[in-house]
Amino acid sequence: MCGIVGILNRYEAQSSSLHTSLRCLHHRGPDDRGAWQDEYLQLGHTRLSILDLSPLGHQPMASEDGRYCISFNGEIYNYLELKQELTTLGHSFNGHSDTEVLLASFAQWSTACLDHLRGMFAFAIWDKETQNLFLGRDRFGEKPLYYWYDKEAFYFASELKALLPLLPTVPELDPVSIDLYFHYQYVPEPRTPLKGIHKLPAAHYLQISREDWKFTPQCYWSLENIPPVTGDPATLIRQELEKSIELVLRSDVPIGVALSGGIDSSAIAALAAPKYRDTLQTFSVGYPGRPAYDERNQAEALAKSLKLPFHDIELTTEALVDFFPSLVAAVDEPIADIAAYGHYSGMQLAASQGVKVMLSGVGGDELFWGYSWVARAARISELKDHYLQAPTWKAQGIRTLRKLAQHPLYQKLGQSKKVPIPIQSWFRPGIDLSQMTLSPPDRAVFYELSPDFVEALTYRPHLFTQSLWEHIPLDNPYCLFPLSPPTTLDIPNQISQTLFQTWLVSNCLSLGDRVSMACSIETRLPLLDKELAELVIGLRKNQPDHCLPAKAWLKSALKGILPNEVLDRPKRGFQPPVQEWMHAVVRENLETLTTGHLVELNILSKSFVQALRDEFSNKGRHTFMLYKAVVLEIWYRQIVLSSQSAVRI
Known part of the structure; x- marks a missing residue:
């Protein structure tokens, strides 16, 4: 795991330095630092040594013939298999790093090398012969890659804080992105909060020729292209999950597991323990005096049964408030997910024990319908599609049932935990219909099942200034919703x-990468393995599972591996005392909002922010909306404004 940065000049090399940007990426690679340049390109790299700790893994790395040069962030888990294949094709290797294998893969297969890779990555390769720069990013977006360009230069980096010092000027805030942020709590890719700065989307590559200066990100992998799979889901998923964990455990440094009481992290620990018990450690976080949120007892019990060392740390509200500005800076983008503090603290704890690689269960909820609202969105969208295509008599029946289902007694029978599940199932279609939105009609039901999204819609007409409103499309919040009816899927x-293209990559993966790398730790996600994901999606095309209980396939695959008490435990997820934490952060930063940069720049309406402030102070209302504003305000100060004082090229 590393940090990368680079500049491609179209006409002539600038007398520029990557020193400031490399310093900004030190946390991503404290073990080594390197730079390389020729007449038109500069590449920089900071290294966190995980595989091949010798100098032979130093980057940027040039090919033996001098044609290619690479700067690479990530891990290629199947590098040993690729190395063997490439050796038979005539390639030779000096060291044991996956970087050298990746460089040879590109030399052998060009852009098609991406089809051979199993791992997480963001990399840049310069071809001196063709004068082309190639950028590639992994399928799920585990590793970040930002870029900005004009008519004379193309800049890229692993983080915004490293990219901004390179640019001729600091970009302005993007109104469309800011609007999306307040609805989603993050800025969905490929957008960023700043005009002109883009993220290379997950599962995409980009080639830019110095000669014609034209490029368009190209998709190389999609769920749409995965063929159907037949077979027993439990058996096939278990087999593929075991293979994935064996691959991600390839490392020359100590490894830990971020362990909660949930199924995903418990499965990873249980499958990894038999072969790696001597080197594996487990880590968990807890909250003093908050038993409803604290899963340390369950995590410790599992670690003890697996004979794995267990470490834990308690988090307090006071410590969060003191650390909050540094936390926002570490996350690098405005992401209003208060769980970041727990993840960061867990990584700090692991780093104190000498761990450089952490395994996490992120991705399990997204792959196996772990979020109840997502499965409901799928069911309701199907109902909506049937309604829009139904003949008049059938549509009238649907409307009648929808109206009936809005009755409180109907809702109680369909949702109360005291009502037996078989009876609930009779009422569930009506419950789903009662929440079916018909506007906009060309979009599937998605985020409007989130109360936070709906709440943001009510704030929207008043939150922004008129000057900002002029640049925001009216239907902007819905632009990410899937089309209805669907096209190919x-x-x-x-x-x-x-869900993969929004919440997973822009919230979960972005957050996980930044907080772990801020502690110089590499996070690996066995549940986001390419082969495992393709298997699950392929099975789903023949055996729809969104109407089954949450994570039904995964639980079946783990029978006999995890105790029944873990498999049957209700989903809790990573649940810090959210309201208490957000309330404390807002209270500490409340006054800065009315005089801060967002008001000064005519982004937020000063009068409306003052009204929210007063109601928060008197009644404790509007906490999450104000929390999002606080995060954005601190981020702008910590990341954007601080870049203006950096030594610029």
Whole structure:
């Protein structure tokens, strides 16, 4: 795991330095630092040594013939298999790093090398012969890659804080992105909060020729292209999950597991322990005096049964408030997910024990319908599609049932935990219909099932200044919703793909990468393995599972591996005392909002922010909306404004 940065000049090399940007990426690679340049290109790299700790893994790395040069962030888990294949094709290797294998893969297969890779990555390769720069990013977007360009230069980096010092000027805030941020709590890719700065989307590559200066990101992998799979889901998923964990455990440094009481992290620990018990450690976080949120007892019990060392740390509200500005800076983008503090603290704890690689269960909820609202979105979208295509008499029946289902007694029978599940199932279609939105009609149901999204819609007409409103499309919040009816994917898989392209990559993966790398730790995600994901999506095309209980396939695959008490435990997820933490952060930063940069720049309406402030102070209302504003305000100060004082090229 590393940090990368680079500049491609179209006409002539600038007398520029990557020193400031490399310093900004030191946390991503404290073990080594390197730079390389020729007449038109500069590449920089900071290294966190995981595989081949020798100097032979130093980057940027040039090919033996001098044609190619690479700067690479990530891990290629199947590098040993690729190395063997490439050796038979005539390639030779000096060291044991996956970087050298990746460089040879590109030399052998060009852009098609991406089809051979199993791992997480963001890399840049310069071809001196063709004068082309190639950028590639992994399928799920585990590793970040930002870029900005004008008519004379193309800049890229692993983080915004490293990219901004390179640019001729600091970009302005993007109104469309800011609007999306307040609805989603993050800026969905490929957008960023700043005009002109883009993220290379997950599962995409980009080639830019110095000669014609034209490029368009190209998709090389999609859920739409995965063929159907037949077979027993439990057996096949278990086999593929075991293979994935064996691959991600390839490392020359100590490894830990971020362990909660949930199924995903417990499965990873249980499958890894038999072969790696001597080197594996487990880590968990807890909250003093908050037993409803604290899963340390369950995590410790599992670690003890697996004979793995267990470490834990308690998090307090006071410590969060003190550390909050540094936390926002570490995350690098405005992401209003208060869980970041727990993840960061867990990584700090692991780093204190000498761990450089952490395994995490992120991706399990997204792959196996772990979020109840997502499965419901799929069901409701199917109902909506049927309604829009139904003949008049049938549509009238649907409307009648929808109206009936809005009755409180109907809702109680369909949702109360005291009502037996078989009876609930009779009422569930009506419950789903009662939440079916018909506007906009060309979009599937998605985020409007989130109360936070709906709440943001009510704030929207008042939150922004008129000057900002002029640049925001009216239907902007819905632009990410899947089209209805779908084009090539059935509705459940379309909903699943949208979740991967929004919440997973822009919130979960972005957050996980930044907080772990801020502690110089590499996070690996066995549940986001390419082969495992393709298997699950392929099975789903023959055996829809969105109407089954949450994570039904995964639980079946783990029978006999995890105790029944873990498999049957209700989903809790990573649940810090959210309201208490957000309330404390807002209270500490409340006054800065009315006089801060967002008001000064005519982004937020000063009068409306003052009204929210007063109601928060008097009644404790509007906490999450104000929390999002606080995060954005601190981020702008910590990342954007601080870049203006950096030594610029």
